[in-house]
Amino acid sequence: MGHVAPRVWYSLMGVMLLAVAGCGRHQPGAGEDTAGDAMTTGLVADLQKNGFQVNPGYARLYTQQDCKDFTYPRMRNCYANNPAAPYVTPVVKTWPNEYVDPAVVNAFGSMRPGYTSTYRLDPRDAVVMYGKMPPPGRYMGLQTWEFSQDGHWKASDRRKWEQKPDQPVPLQYLFDTIPPDAPRSERTQSVSALGDIVNNVVMERRSGQPFDKNRYFIITPSATTDHAVRRALHAQGVPDEDIFTEQIPARDNLGPIGPLGMGKNAVDFFTTFRYAVPDPDQQQAADKWRKNPPLTVMRVRAPASVGPVQRYGPLTFAKRTANNEAYLADDMRNLVTAVCDRVSTAARLRTRDCGQQQSASAPLPDLVRDFGWTGPYCRKIGMNCLGDQQDAAYFLSRPLPIDSGQVYAVVDTLATETGNATYTALSANDASLMAGVANVLDTGLKGSAEGYAKTVEHSDKFFVHYFSRDCSVLRGMPDWPKNCTEITTGMLPPRAGTAGEGDPALHGMFMASLRDYVKPGTERGPDSTKLLTPRILTFTQSAK
Structure with missing residues (x-):
């Protein structure tokens, strides 16, 4: 299949692959609508008709055992994972020209061949994830981080934290390379925030109580791609208030974020969906949701015909408040x-x-x-x-x-x-x-x-x-x-x-x-x- 032209590959195989892999490990029962299945077929067809390339993905539960079996052996770091709940990670099929660092293959669990949970983004790309949200609880949220970046730290910056007696984190977790412990590597672990989390409060304020409801997420660096994907979702009957976009900003207050692209020197990204503290009477339903998250995942690339790339503005975090204690x-x-x-x-x-x-x-x-x-x-x-x-x-x-x-x-x-x-x-x-x-x-x-x-x-x-x-x-x-x-x-x-x-x-x-x-x-x-x-x-x- 490596000799088939990319556009033909996506148009012939895209719907079939998404039908097989798009809902992860979830197997819908008779008459069950997961906001995947039939809608996914229509969505993929509409995107491809408008010139989009489409690649499949699936949702995977990331557990504490995955940290021990996969993440630490490869990354020398479990990133202070919160034990209050496991994480759901979108896993995507790589683009034909996408550089995949051998050091991060299966870093967050055993993936299907050709799939990855850390991914690069072309300026026209988006990762799309949607489906039925978990049962009622006290928290859920989607967040994307920059996972790693090209370059190396200055010795003076490392020494600053090495010599600071009150900082609590062992230094090897703060400064390490990919692969780990490689002094000559020019790639560093980052796992750094790109914006605020799309959590249940954000969802509720826009579209009402979101638990047990279908919601849709777009992760993209381009407002042009976002608008085009939204139009395709609207065509499938999805109301705009149920769609939430994680904007990958062009820069933050200290410098540019990037470069984007498929090359070895481009930044890569990592996304998780976290669901915590189910309501007491929802524990059984919550366990079922986590075991097979009913979520569809795909990655898409917009054609030039949708318009020029419009990058998002600088990163800003929302102001935080508190009752003074x-x-x-x-x-x-x-x-x-x-x-x-x-x-x-x-x-x-x-x-x-x-x-x-x-x-x-x-x-x-x-x-x-x-x-x-x-x-x-x-x-x-x-x-x-x-x-x-x-x-x-x-x-x-x-x-x-x-x-x-x-x-x-x-x-x-x-x-x-x-x-x-x-x-x-x-x-x-x-x-x-x-x-x-x-x-x-x-x-x-x-x-x-x-x-x-x-x-x-x-x-x-x-x-x-x-x-x-x-x-x-x-x-x-x-x-x-x-x-x-x-x-x-x-x-x-x-x-x-x-x-x-x-x-x-x-x-x-x-x-x-x-x-x-x-x-x-x-x-x-x-x-x-x-x-x-x-x-x-x-x-x-x-x-x-």
Whole structure:
């Protein structure tokens, strides 16, 4: 088939391939309409009639196991994936002239031959994904990042973060090449944001409650291509308010984004759809949706006849707001003191994180507020932004040992109770993989500070949660089994005797992270400058 002219290939095979692969692994039942199938046939026919080239794709679930089996071995990084939910990734068939870096083949799971989850974009290209959205829940959103870029960082930029003692992320995750650990490589990992997420609030404000409804997404660098694809969707009866475009901007405030194209030096892209915290009565339906996402994926290229390429303007992020939590600062200090006293007396554990001997590890910094890690900055200096986004305040601890009887207490305001989050996720991460391994939602954190109500005002606005290899050392503490997550060796292997996966220097190292998602009444995460900074306190068992 390599000798068939491209235009003939797409026109003869496009509909058949999309029928086979367009809905991913989803197999519709009798009489079921997935917004794929019949509509896809009509859409492809209409696009091709108007001169478009069409290539098929499919939707694939990306799981924590994929991170361990594929992403870390190839990229040496799991990009601090959020364990609150798996991700759905659109996978597309490569164009005949598209450069595919051997180093990233199957980097995000086992793909069909000739397909990729990291893709390049010609100025006239678009990736199109549509279908039935998941059952009702508290969050879903589509985001595209620049995955990698040509060029290399300056030694001075790398040294800046190497010498900064309070930044929490091990340096190899921030500065690495493709393939990893290749000093002479002129391609760096980027995973940097290109704009705001198209989330459920954005969808609802434009077209009503989107869960369980059909919605349509276009990812493109050209307004011309977007308009032409929209016309084709309109011809299939899709209302314009149900179509959402992720605009790939021509530049950000620090420089151009690109170059586009199919060549080796062009930037490539990575897209995910994330669905989190289904409604309690929707868990079974949510599991079914995730197992076989009923989504159609294709990539298209507009002909010159639709008009000249019109690139989008510069990247701008929406303004973020928050309810100021400063009035709770004294209560936070009192709560930290109370936790220190109670753990020291009731559980007889020691700590140096209380009183006048506070260690540098105690605060959890916010990666945007405290370090400015956003897409434009990361692209400018050739740094990996680890999938930055504007839908959450994101606090992260540095790697901490957990194999010698340590108990970690995380203390902070509960943003769902201060009106600053739709949902909150407190996570445990394996530092050797930069991967999330366990998660506690706000529903599990709510009320965990009520045992301190006699000495702490507004205790209902706070949470206290513990992480340890052995939570039984907290016996005697109020609600100790409920408010402690045991980090098993199955979640995070021990330092001693660990073989295979992960960075050996970071085996047995734990990182805590806190994400506060989407301030109610807005489309984005809370402004973290108005939030109190979470504290992580380290306790150890007394020597016998």
